[in-house]
Amino acid sequence: MENHGPVLPHGLSPSNQALTRVTLLGCCGLLLALFLFTATLLVFIAQEQNLSAEQHHRLDIDKALQTLASSTGTTLKDYALWGDAYQNLHLKVDLDWAFTRQNFGPTLYRDLGFDAVFVIDAQGATTYALVAGQLAAVDARAWLGQRLDALVEQARQTPAGNPVSRYVSIGGTPALVAADVLSPGNDPQVRADTGPQSVVIFVARLNPPRLLAMGQGLEIQQLQVAPAGPATDLPRLALPDGAGFLQWQPAQPGHQLLVLVMPLLLLVGLLVGVLAAFLLRRTALAAQVMDQQMQALQSGRAALAASEARFRDVAEVASDWIWEVDAKLRLTYLSERFQVVTGLSRDATLGQPLDALLSSEQGTLSQWLAAPDRPARAVLQCTYQDGSRQPRICRLAMRALPEGGLRGTASDITEEVMARRRIEYLSQHDTLTGLANRTRMQEFLEGKLLVSPPLQEPLLMLSIDLDRFKPVNDLLGHGAGDQVLHEVSQRLCRCLRSQDLVARVGGDEFVLVVPGHVTQVEIEGLCRRVIEHIDAPFYVAGHEVFISASIGIARAPADAIQADELLRLADIALYEAKAAGRSTWRFYAVQMNARIVERRRLEQDLRQAIDQGQLQLQFLPRYRLADRRLVGAEALVRWQHPRHGLLGPEVFVPIAEDSGLILPLSNWVLQAACQAALDWPQALPVAVKVSSAEFQRAKLVARVKAALDRSGLAPERLELELTDKLLLDDRRQVLDIMRGLKSLGVRLLMDDFGTGYWGLQHLQSLPLDGLKIDRSFVAGLTGDTAGRSIIQAIIDLGHALSLRVVAEGAQSLEQFEALRDMGCDEVQGLSLAEPLTGEVLGRQLAELAGGWRSMR
Structure with a gap:
């Protein structure tokens, strides 16, 4: 006999023992490395979360400070452009109007949170001081410091309505100081003084209550002014202009993550170690079984041949579990994988008919297998119920055995079939x-x-x-x-x-x-x-x-x-x-199709109307109610169609918006209106409506500038009437476009106020010059008390914001007189004057010298 070396304990050969040792060392090293990597990654993530939370707080505080500066500037602008404030705090100082009647009094402290309000006259003297909501005989320089002079001078060099601000330290407390010059705004009843302007100053201190409230709103703990001296471990944020620092108690989400996850990680490591020990033991047992099988194979070549035939058959098909049936289709063999995949007992299933386990859409398996045209090797989709009584689908692959019966594999394809059905459903x-x-x-x-x-x-x-x-x-x-x-x-x-x-x-x-x-x-x-x-x-x-x-x-x-x-x-x-x-x-109905065809024909005709000179402008005069003089006109586009005659904008403007022709149409109206107004004997403004469809997508600022440059019309003579639908778009972008138009010098009017999406919050933020009262309100003016109250409220609101108010659609003398009594600035209506061509309007301006035409 050959010498195979010493026999090791438990029947392991030297090669299997070495394999077990290598496996043990490899598994232990891998588990240790994985645990250390996971712990290090967890600590890194915790640190990153803490840094991210601190950076998020910095951004939130900075944004809150910007919001405070923005809201302070907006409020200051409203008060600085108030014509009444200009009269009672610049031209003269009326304490009764300012403090007693609370126009410039305690509400600035109680409701708006301004700790101090000062008015500095042209000589630099403090003519009005309000501290903590009470009148105070205090000089603004003594209260704010010597840097006040530079702030006042900067405010006077900046156009009215553009407040300047900076942060200062008042007694160790940071404060936001905003300044703007008093101006009559667009109030036509206030005559502006040509001398140096008075400056109004609003002060908002970042005291502990305000900072705590700001921190609570941002979910930041203990937001406060950082004390002087060396920096602490708390995060700090520098205020602008060197006014100091803010500090707060940082959030520590990473520490919470470590407290929650680290014990779980340790528990998982322990469980994995136990599992590794179990697997190593199974590996040793498997090596022992392998040695025994090798000995059995050497002593029984017949058994080895049968095993090789079985495994060759299995290798020919992909399988999840293996099965065999005898000639009577009773299950004689099921692999161990059967119980794992199906959840059914392997021992309880053996000996049962194949039909008791699987079924097919073609009928019972026994009938299908007995068919004479069935191939020797076949694949069939079947269904069965798993151990949880849930339906499952498998693909059955089989081949006939020489001694009778069948052998094959079953692959679970439930998820694949469900996914295919889901795709079919989603496609429908x-x-x-x-x-x-x-x-x-x-x-x-x-x-x-x-x-x-x-x-x-x-x-x-x-x-x-x-x-x-x-x-x-x-x-x-x-x-x-x-x-x-x-x-x-x-x-x-x-x-x-x-x-x-x-x-x-x-x-x-x-x-x-x-x-x-x-x-x-x-x-x-x-x-x-x-x-x-x-x-x-x-x-x-x-x-x-x-x-x-x-x-x-x-x-x-x-x-x-x-x-x-x-x-x-x-x-x-x-x-x-x-x-x-x-x-x-x-x-x-059949005639509907004819109307659609006609609309498409009008769309095609409109594409040629501009180039062929079929469009024309008419102008609806606008009059000032105070002296009944002509002060402007609104441009109205008409289409002289070759077949349909003169068409109004209500016919073809919607077609232009739907078909994309609104841009060339609007360009023509802008250019023609500017050119016509340039030929008038008087320098009156001309108003042009702007469609919401063209407001954002059509580079409106560049188009308006091009029309002004080509015509040579002064920008202040062009008024653009905006509709409320544009507010449905991105309001930030709308505001940027309106500011761009204002930078050109044109005027902006709000059209049809009160009937759509316009609101008070928009009036405060949009750079408007006036608003137009919708004709639906004017129509019910004389016979409806509620309608009169609405118009009066709109007029008062417009004047409070220094906006010019225009009423459109006036039809009777009673309406004109009522609008004049309520303080409306301007009016237009068909009863007052019909739309005129540019030439006719120019002749009437020369003949009537701007007077009001008699009503028909």
Whole structure:
């Protein structure tokens, strides 16, 4: 016999023992390295979280200081441009008006939080001082320090309405000091003094209560002024202008992470160590079994041959678990993997018929296997129930055995099949609402039209578009809009039968397909029911939201028998419903298609109208109520169409906005209006409306500047009337564009004030020169007390903000007199003067010298 060396304990050969030792050392080293890496990474993450929290606090405090400076500047601007303040604190000092009547008194301290207010006259003397809400005989220099002179001089060198500010230290307490010159603003009733201007100063100290309140709002602990001396471990933020430092108690989210995670990490390390010991033991046992198998293989070549045949068969198919059945299809072998994958008992399953475990869509497995045309090697998809009684899907691969019976593998493909079904579902349905999408709707519609001939089985299609839905997204966000769309889909489903189809085919567009005989009364009842359901309020994010719906109706076979054509006709009817005032429905009619064709023809004609000189301007005069003199005119564009005659802007401007022609149309109006005004004998301003569709996307500032440069018109003679719809866009960008227009020198008027999205917060922040009262308010002036009160409030509000107030649409002498008595500045109306061409307006200016024409 050959000498195989000494026999080691537990039956291990030298090679297996060495393998076990290497495995032990490798596993221990790997676990130790992994634990140290994880602990180091955790400490690094904790430090990064602490640094990130401190940086976040710095940014929050800096932003809060900027907000304080911005709000202080805005408030100071409002008071500095107040015509009454100019009269009572610059031209003269009226303590009764300023303090007793609280126009410039305690409310600045009590409500707005300004610790001190000073007015410095032209000689540098403090003419008015308010400290802690009380009158004080104190000199501003003694209270604020000698740096006041530089601040006052800087304020006088800066245009009115542009406050300057800086931080100073008052008795060790930092304070924000803002200054601006007193100015009459745009108040036409106040005559400006030509001498040096008085300066008003607002002081807001960063005292402990204010800093604590600021810190609470930012969720920052113990925000306070840093004491003088060496820096501590607390984070610090330097104030501008060397006014000192702020410090706060830093948050330590990283420490909390360590406290929470480190014990868990230690526990996981312990468990992994125990598991590693268990695996090492199993490795030793496996080595022992391997030695025993080797001995068994050497002594039994017949058993080795059978094992090799079995493993060759297994290698031919990919498997999760292996099975064998005898000639009667009873399970005779199941691999150990069977119990892990299926959760079923291996011992309890052996001996059972294959049909008791697996089933197929083709019938029982025994019937399928007995089929004469079944291939020797086959793959079949089957289903079974796992140990939790949940359905599972597997792919069965098999081959016949020479001695009878079958051998094969079973691969679990449940997740693969579910994913494929999910993809098929998503390709047919809208992910937000769960409704059918356009593809599914098209297939459903085509199937109904092909399977059931329309003459025998009519079909109804409703195209639905939501009205007033865009403001929901713009004002409340797309999340709120998604909630509304989901609720709309549920309401639509409640309006229909089970055999009907609801589909979402666009952002806020839905289609209802109703097969079967439906009478006219039933159709109108369905439309009424849909509109009533959608008109009901939606409650989203604490807001009550109201929208409505417009419906277009097309029928097969009455209108069309092709799916695409039916959709097109329903959309045409929907367009008519929206044009009819929305929240209604319209049936498709042949003349609707003619109107669509005419609209497209007008769009094509409008593209050539500018180049062919078909556009013309008329001017609606505007008069000042105080002396009845002509003070300006509004440009109105008309289209001299070759076939339809003279068309007003209400006909073609909406077409221009929808088709993208609004930009060349607006450029023509701007250039023509500026050129016409340049030829007038008097230097009166000309007003031009600006569409919200062109406000942001059309480089408005550059276009206005180009029109002024080409015409040579003085910028202050051009007034741009802005609509409220532009506020639905990015308001920061809107404000930047308005400031750019103001930098050119043009004037900005708010059109149709009170009827849309304009609000008081916008008036305070937007650089406007005036506002126009909508004609709907003026129409109810003489017969409605409430209407008169609204107009009076708008006039008072405009004057308080130093804005010029213009009333449009005045129609009678009583309205003119009432507007004049209420203090309205200017008025325009068709009864006062019809729109005139530029030449006619110029001749009347020369003949009448600006006087008011007599009413017709």
